[in-house]
Amino acid sequence: MPKLKSKLPLLGHLMPDIALFVILFPGVCLARQLINQDCGSTFCGNLNISFPFRLKNQPPQCGLYDFELECENNNSTTVVAREGKFFVQQIFYENYTIQMVDTSLDTDDCNSLPLSSLYYNYYMYVVNCTEPINSSLYIEASRCTTKSNTSSSLPTSHFYFLDAKTRPSDFNQACTIEAEAPIMVENITGMSTPDIYKKLLEGVWVKWSRCQYQSCYKPDVLKEILSRLKFAFRNYMDSFVHFLFRGPHVYYDINDSIPRRTYILCLAITGGVxxxxxxxxxxxxxxxVTYKWRRRHLSMDDMIEEFLQSQNNLVPIRYSFKKIKKMTKNFKDKLGEGGYGSVFKGKLRSGHHVAIKLLGKSKGNGQDFINEVASIGRIHHANVAKLIGFCVEGSKQALVYDFMSNGSLDKIIFxxxxKNTLGWKKMFDIVLGVAQGIHYLHQGCDMQILHFDIKPHNILLDENFNPKVSDFGLAKLYSVDDSIVSLTAxxxxxxxxAPELVYKNLGGISYKADVYSFGMLLMEMVGRRKNVNAFANHTSQIYFPSWIYDRLDQGEDLELGDVSNNEKAMVKKMVITAFWCIQLLPSDRPSMSKVLKMLESDVELLKMPLKPFHQLPLETSMEVHSCENSNDESSISLDTGTITS
Known part of the structure; x- marks a missing residue:
């Protein structure tokens, strides 16, 4: 037994947060079911040994297997760890704590080394090197000094201490690890050899499980259920074997055992059947499933390729999917996600930044892809998002747009x-830009493009807050001569x-549907809030358009705060124009060209329309047909059902 200090520091100062370790892991809780008695206390020297510990020569039921100790010469007690042995200095049963010291250490031998390993919070490496190492990381392990300078006295091995946090690259190739010695110090870097030995000789403190053995988990009800299930399973297997081999029935009691080969036989036969x-x-x-999937995607691919070949005037570039991945650096920078898939930031070889929409949930045999490419693939306008390119490789479809650094309008107004980022002058400029973009879609091309999804989320803003109409996934192309268009959903x-999209008796579907959506967008820009807000300050403000109409109709101010007269006039023009746009009947709404004239005229020349909110003259039943949500709102397609007056 090594000579060690008899006075021990207080437990609370030594063990703030020491974890459970392998030599004393929580087998206490589970193994207790095999132990039926406590054999009392016994002694090894002055050390009291009692449950859960037991000496090696005691019966197994006196303690737990993982807590077996060995008494050497009735003087010292050792415990076997992962590699090596440790002297047990003290056992504190009330604190579930044990103090241990490496048996390799000897205070009388200056060359003794800690060569036993143990899983512990803090430890250090003991390395054996074939040549001397000159490094501040390597702390000389021997406390002895060389008495002679002759070559015969030079050691053939050189032992050093290394901190546990040493990087693998800092290990010299001439050294091998002899042990991972536990030590009650978090970091030995900068410590002297005597200080390290002093800490080693103090030993380490280890806790064992504090549970009360049998009451560790308290699963009385669970154990009973599992026991009953096991009993039922045993008798099921007996009946199964009896059915196969016509043998005698054996009804097992809950505590009976059953041969393992019977388990295997029954499970094998049952599983096989x-x-x-x-x-x-x-x-x-x-x-x-494979046939359906292949048929669907082959049909989709054929339809898209046929469409692309029929479009001779497409401006966008066709990219390979490999180039799309390169542009986005393997889809590293994600900007957002919608019903059609995800949007990533990318960069062209020229250095121009782009937004790449990766279509993930293709609708209607690639119809969403065709809608976008057909709608904006042939046009260029300052207030319409520019389609730079696209990619089609089987089910992999992507669209490449100009990158809009200020995101979408909903982030500004909601x-x-x-909310106060942009003044009313800039907001009015955005309104004009959006109106000009929609007007161009309706009348500026050889085909009229109806967007059908005008909303703040689909208005993008560039670095100067210039608006761009985007997201043409629901768009439709019609001849400019068609005043009324057909739409099945x-x-x-x-x-x-627009109401006429749901209530057929209100009138035919036309570009006036986009005018209605623009009017609702305009109202939200004025209020800088959702049109419907259940958390408004007053119940009359829940539906913003109705509230603002009543204020204007009664000659009251719009509560704009500290703004100029010019700004008040701009806001009033926006509100009156919006009321015209959201009239119930499509025939009462202006075209986008008239909307532009209203916004550019004097406010005194504008007349307030009738209040557009009154009871709808009919009812309808609707069923959601498909959804393509776009972050904050859901873009939906509705099958119109039976209409009754």
């Missing part, structure tokens, strides 16, 4: 921190959908 019965069905199901976003 289930597998043989279900295997053909699984094969057929997989074949059907978030508290950005209503489409748009709830809160922006």
């Amino acid at each position: 289930i597998f043989l019965r279900s295997f053909p069905g699984i094969i057929c199901l997989l074949a059907l 978030t508290e921190e950005n 209503a489409r748009g976003t709830i809160g922006y959908i």
Whole structure:
């Protein structure tokens, strides 16, 4: 037994947060069920040994297997760890704590080394090197000094201490690790050899599990249920074997055991029968799913390729999917996600930044892709998002747009921190830009493009806050001569959908549907809030357009705060124009060209229309057909059902 200090520091100062370790891991809780008695106390020297510890020569029921100690010469007690042995200095049963010291250490031998390893919070490496190492990381392990300078006295091995946090690259190739010695110091870097030995000789403190053995988990009800299930399973297997081999029935009691080969036989036969019965069905199901998937995607690919070949005047570039990945640096910078997929930031070889929409949920045989490319693939306008390119490789489809550094309009008008970012003059300029973009779509091309999803989320802002109409996933192309268009399903976003898209008796579907959506957008820009807000300050303000109409009709101010007369006039023009746009009947709404004239004229020349909010003259039943949500709102397509007056 080494000579060690008899006075021990207080436990609370030594063990603030020491974890459970392998030599004393929580086998206490589970193994207690095998132990039926406590054999009392015994002594090894002055050390009291009692449950859960037991000496090696005691019966197994006197303690736990993982807590077996060995008494050497009735003087010292050792415990075997992962590699090596440790002297047990003290056991504190009330604190579930044990103090141990490496048996390799000897205060009388200056060359003794800690060569026993143990899983512990803090430890250090003991390395054996074939040549001297000159490094501040390597702390000389021997406390002895060389008595002679002759070559015969030079050591053939050189032992050093290394901190546990030493990087693998700092290990010299001439050295091998002899042990991972536990030590009650977090970092030995900068410590002297005597100080390290002093800490080693103090030993380490280890806790064992504090649970009360049998009451560790308290799973009385759970154990009972599991026991009953096991009992039922045993008797099921006996009946199964009896059915196969016509043997005698053996009804097992809950505590009875059953041969392992019976388990294996029953499980094998049961599993085999289930597998043989279900295997053909699984094969057929997989074949059907594969066939349907391939047919759907082949049909989609053919339709898209046929469309692309028919478009001779497309401006966008066709990119390979490999180039798309390179532009986005393997889709590293994600800007957002919508119903059609995800949007990533990318860069062209010229250094121009782009936004790449990766279509993930293609609708209607690639119809969303065709809608976007057909709508804006041939046009260029300052207030319409520019389609730079696209990619089609089987199910991989992507669209490449100009990057808009200021994001979408909804981030400006709906978030508290950005509501005051733009003044009324800039907001009015955005309104004009959006109106000009929609007017161009309706009348500026050889085909009229109806967007059907005008809303703040689909208005993008560049670095100068110039607006761009974007997201043509629900768009439709019609001849400019068509005043009324055919549409089998209503489409748009709830809160922006024109009434005639749902209620057929209001009138035919035309470009006036986009005018209605623009009017609702305009109202939200004026209020800088959602048109419907259940948390408004007053119940009359829940529906903003109705509230603002009543104020104007009664000659009251719009509560704009400290603004100039010119700004008040701009806001009033926006409000009156919006009221004209959201009239219930399409015939009462202006065209986008008239909307532009209204916004550019004097406010005194504008007349207030009738209040556009009154009871709808009919009812309809609707069923959601498909959804393509765009972050904050849901863009939906609605099948119109039976209409009754």
